[in-house]
Amino acid sequence: MSDLWDRVEPLLREVERPARYIDGEWGAAHRPEPAYVAALVYPDTYEIGMANQGLAILYERLNALSGVAAERAYLPWKDMAAAMRRAGVPLFTLESCRPLTACDLVGITLPYELTYTNVLEALDLAGIPLRAAERTVADPIVVGGGPCVWDPEPMAPFFDAILIGEGEEAVAEIVDAHRAAKEAGASRAEVLEALAAVPGVYVPSLYASADDGSPLEARPPAPAVVVKRAVRDLDAMPVVTCPVVPFMDVVHDRLTVEVLRGCTRGCRFCQAGMVYRPVRERTPDAIVGAVTDGLACTGYEEVSLTSLSTTDHSRLEEVLRRLTRRLEGTATSISLPSLRVDAFSVRMARLVSAAKKSGLTFAPEAGTQRLRDVINKNVTEDDLLETVEAAFREGWRRVKLYFMIGLPTETDEDVRAIGALVGRVVETAREAAGTDRGAVKVAVSVSTFVPKAQTPFQWEAQITREEVARRQALLRGSVPRKGVDLSWHDAEQSYLEGVLARGGREVADAVEAAWRGGGAFSAWTEEFDFGVWERALAACGVDGTSIANRERIVGEPLPWAHLSAGVAEAYLHAERERAYAGETTSDCAAGPCTGCAVCGDLGVDVVTAGERRG
Amino acid sequence: MASGEFRLRVRYRKDGRLRWLSHLETCRALERAVRRSRLPYAVTRGFSPHMKLAFGPALPVGTAGSAELLDLLLVSYVPAAEAVVRLRAASAEGLAIEETRYVEAGLPSLAASLTIAVYDVRVEGVVADRMKQALDRVRRDGRLTIEHKGKHKVYDLARSLPKEPRVEGIEDGVAIEVAVRMGPEGSLRPEALVEAALASTDADGAVMSVSRTDLLEEAEGAWRRP
Numbered sequence: 019m020s021d022l023w024d025r026v027e028p029l030l031r032e033v034e035r036p037a038r039y040i041d042g043e044w045g046a047a048h049r050p051e052p053a054y055v056a057a058l059v060y061p062d063t064y065e066i067g068m069a070n071q072g073l074a075i076l077y078e079r080l081n082a083l084s085g086v087a088a089e090r091a092y093l094p095w096k097d098m099a100a101a102m103r104r105a106g107v108p109l110f111t112l113e114s115c116r117p118l119t120a121c122d123l124v125g126i127t128l129p130y131e132l133t134y135t136n137v138l139e140a141l142d143l144a145g146i147p148l149r150a151a152e153r154t155v156a157d158p159i160v161v162g163g164g165p166c167v168w169d170p171e172p173m174a175p176f177f178d179a180i181l182i183g184e185g186e187e188a189v190a191e192i193v194d195a196h197r198a199a200k201e202a203g204a205s206r207a208e209v210l211e212a213l214a215a216v217p218g219v220y221v222p223s224l225y226a227s228a229d230d231g232s233p234l235e236a237r238p239p240a241p242a243v244v245v246k247r248a249v250r251d252l253d254a255m256p257v258v259t260c261p262v263v264p265f266m267d268v269v270h271d272r273l274t275v276e277v278l279r280g281c282t283r284g285c286r287f288c289q290a291g292m293v294y295r296p297v298r299e300r301t302p303d304a305i306v307g308a309v310t311d312g313l314a315c316t317g318y319e320e321v322s323l324t325s326l327s328t329t330d331h332s333r334l335e336e337v338l339r340r341l342t343r344r345l346e347g348t349a350t351s352i353s354l355p356s357l358r359v360d361a362f363s364v365r366m367a368r369l370v371s372a373a374k375k376s377g378l379t380f381a382p383e384a385g386t387q388r389l390r391d392v393i394n395k396n397v398t399e400d401d402l403l404e405t406v407e408a409a410f411r412e413g414w415r416r417v418k419l420y421f422m423i424g425l426p427t428e429t430d431e432d433v434r435a436i437g438a439l440v441g442r443v444v445e446t447a448r449e450a451a452g453t454d455r456g457a458v459k460v461a462v463s464v465s466t467f468v469p470k471a472q473t474p475f476q477w478e479a480q481i482t483r484e485e486v487a488r489r490q491a492l493l494r495g496s497v498p499r500k501g502v503d504l505s506w507h508d509a510e511q512s513y514l515e516g517v518l519a520r521g522g523r524e525v526a527d528a529v530e531a532a533w534r535g536g537g538a539f540s541a542w543t544e545e546f547d548f549g550v551w552e553r554a555l556a557a558c559g560v561d562g563t564s565i566a567n568r569e570r571i572v573g574e575p576l577p578w579a580h581l582s583a584g585v586a587e588a589y590l591h592a593e594r595e596r597a598y599a600g601e602t603t604s605d606c607a608a609g610p611c612t613g614c615a616v617c618g619d620l621g622v623d624v625v626t627a628g629e630r631r632g
Numbered sequence: 633m634a635s636g637e638f639r640l641r642v643r644y645r646k647d648g649r650l651r652w653l654s655h656l657e658t659c660r661a662l663e664r665a666v667r668r669s670r671l672p673y674a675v676t677r678g679f680s681p682h683m684k685l686a687f688g689p690a691l692p693v694g695t696a697g698s699a700e701l702l703d704l705l706l707v708s709y710v711p712a713a714e715a716v717v718r719l720r721a722a723s724a725e726g727l728a729i730e731e732t733r734y735v736e737a738g739l740p741s742l743a744a745s746l747t748i749a750v751y752d753v754r755v756e757g758v759v760a761d762r763m764k765q766a767l768d769r770v771r772r773d774g775r776l777t778i779e780h781k782g783k784h785k786v787y788d789l790a791r792s793l794p795k796e797p798r799v800e801g802i803e804d805g806v807a808i809e810v811a812v813r814m815g816p817e818g819s820l821r822p823e824a825l826v827e828a829a830l831a832s833t834d835a836d837g838a839v840m841s842v843s844r845t846d847l848l849e850e851a852e853g854a855w856r857r858p
């Protein structure tokens with residue numbers, strides 16, 4: 019095994035934040051002489067990647083397998099990448115400081131569309147051929163996964179295989195299949211076929227279109243449609259209670275315990291809500307046990323109870339009461355991510371200490387009831403104002419609100435209504451704050467709706483950049499200034515996100531061209547250069563607007579048609595129709611099944627730890 | 633410090649790869665080690681309580697330390713010998729706990745009482761005589777101007793360098809023991825001193841490593857470990 023440390027260390031003198039590259043953290047796993055090494059790569063810097071729970075889970079699962087070592091790798095910051103290239107040092111894993119090329123498997127998560135160029139930067143820095151077609155049996159297999167797999171086509175040529183869905187069970191099957199094929203002396207093609215036989219694994223090279231523009235077709239034995247993986251029983255999947263504890267100040271530097279998975283409130287714009295169905299809750303005993311064990315093992319001073327909607331957990335109150343009792347006097351805080359808009363959530367936030375410092379976060383998403391019905395955000399203005407009132411009476415002085423512009427059917431009236439609603443929130447907050455009214459701060463974050471694959475809005479047109487600018491101006495004019503802090507998503511980044519979120523394989527050339535043109539770290543606002551992408555798209559003959567800004571005809575082949583999140587396309591279509599009719603759909607975790615078809619087909623079912631409140 | 637609290641002084645090393653940690657990173661890592669050790673640490677009162685923990689002077693990134701110090705307040709007494717075992721088991725390699733002992737509650741803080749830092753600087757490509765000459769020359773000047781990140785700083789060496797550095801020949805170069813007096817206005821970085829000395833006499837040589845070997849307090853003209 020080649021350990022690059024002696025060549026890495028001299029570079030640390032010249033770079034910012036050397037702690038990114040040194041390993042040695044508490045909880046880092048060092049397996050001596052493993053038979054099989056998997057590198058888990060996050061395509062951004064250490065301080066961003068260390069927060070990723072998916073990789074933390076896979077790290078633990080893989081290291082638990084006999085003969086297998088999982089090691090971490092992150093994209094070095096630009097100063098270190100330059101120093102490495104100058105010194106001829108390839109991208110290395112932290113634990114054993116071995117080059118990625120010396121690993122058997124390189125797993126790369128796809129957290130966000132604008133990190134795609136970073137994936138290529140990582141592969142290039144590692145000295146691994148960018149395209150799967152150029153790799154030989156001597157190269158590691160490059161496997162993707164994570165939040166962007168629901169239309170992975172713009173990245174498909176760069177991956178040997180992509181896991182669709184939840185990884186904790188599938189990852190061992192992938193490694194087993196690969197090891198067995200290797201031991202049998204399989205060729206690269208045979209290895210890929212073996213991987214394609216693992217349920218949930220998509221091997222892009224086994225899917226091709228007969229001619230330009232026609233849909234991708236599977237080459238047997240690859241399945242015609244790859245259906246996502248989902249675990250049945252979350253309690254049976256151990257929580258990672260001894261994760262790596264970073265030295266460096268990373269984002270979300272705290273213990274994370276996932277209290278439930280999935281959300282079926284059914285927001286029609288929300289990809290996570292559609293693709294991570296059904297709801298599966300952990301039991302209070304499992305959660306309390308995981309928090310206790312996790313804090314003891316890591317020494318963290320904060321724990322976050324995460325999920326898509328933690329305040330929906332049917333026994334959250336019991337969990338929080340038990341935890342606050344246990345943690346008394348230890349200067350340990352509990353945090354809850356974004357809250358549901360209701361008084362119960364405020365009460366829950368009050369139970370925990372951390373929230374008061376940070377303020378509360380709510381996501382009404384749209385300004386009018388009509389539009390909230392269209393997107394199935396079952397929140398009324400009264401809910402919001404009552405919740406805000408309760409929060410400010412309880413002593414909170416800051417609240418953050420998330421809104422979107424560009425939702426289907428949105429009119430100028432809807433946009434202006436956001437401003438009016440914010441105005442009423444500010445008024446309500448001030449009144450409730452009484453003599454402390456001057457301290458009231460309302461942060462308003464407005465993103466542009468980006469239609470995503472495998473959602474009811476997958477056929478929708480994203481509004482154009484010009485239209486974004488116009489609606490932003492409209493909104494700016496309608497939001498009160500005093501006490502409000504308004505922020506936007508960059509229109510050009512949203513546009514590219516749209517191109518990459520619903521593009522086909524033809525977009526891959528443009529991704530590569532953008533990387534070659536210097537487009538790494540596009541997710542960083544201060545590094546993002548739209549010109550690089552414009553030139554790349556033009557050079558590759560890709561019309562981004564026809565991907566992002568065009569409404570699809572229902573029935574038109576979609577680039578992700580061979581991949582399924584388990585939700586029936588008929589359901590997505592029906593939900594879209596209901597959206598246009600302004601009809602809402604109820605939450606199947608608190609009521610009857612609404613027929614999305616995930617449960618029957620995938621052998622999974624809704625699991626709650628108690629009765630949910632509707 | 634509240635009454636009924638016990639002040640445990642912890643001596644630790646920071647070396648190997650972990651010498652690349654910043655002071656803030658080191659503090660956080662040690663605080664988490666204390667939590668993992670399950671020692672009965674004291675916490676502050678108030679809105680956002682935190683552990684009562686106080687550190688000695690910061691080490692620059694890249695510099696190792698073999699006798700670093702922190703004070704930890706405990707709410708109940710744990711024999712020092714047990715505390716050291718528990719802390720050791722909870723610490724990352726590279727931040728090894730060496731020794732713990734209880735000190736009087738009323739002592740001044742480490743930051744206030746520690747005034748002398750002793751360093752071991754390893755230089756490659758120079759012989760002992762040459763290095764000595766170079767250091768003597770700088771000392772004779774009495775003042776040293778160091779440029780750091782575009783700023784110039786003047787050190788009064790009679791104050792900053794209270795003792796003649798000791799130079800010893802080793803394989804490929806020299807080992808220098810330098811004692812530096814720290815102060816609220818900042819302290820002279822030993823590698824800056826050595827580099828300035830080498831430059832002033834046009835001597836070859838490159839600083840290979842720096843580690844802090846001791847932290848001392850001054851009392852009645854003598855130096856001693858706190």
Ligand code: SF4
Pocket residue numbers: 282295296297606607610611612613614615616617618623624
């Ligand atoms: S199949 Fe029914 S119960 Fe299961 S997630 Fe879909 S709507 Fe909910």
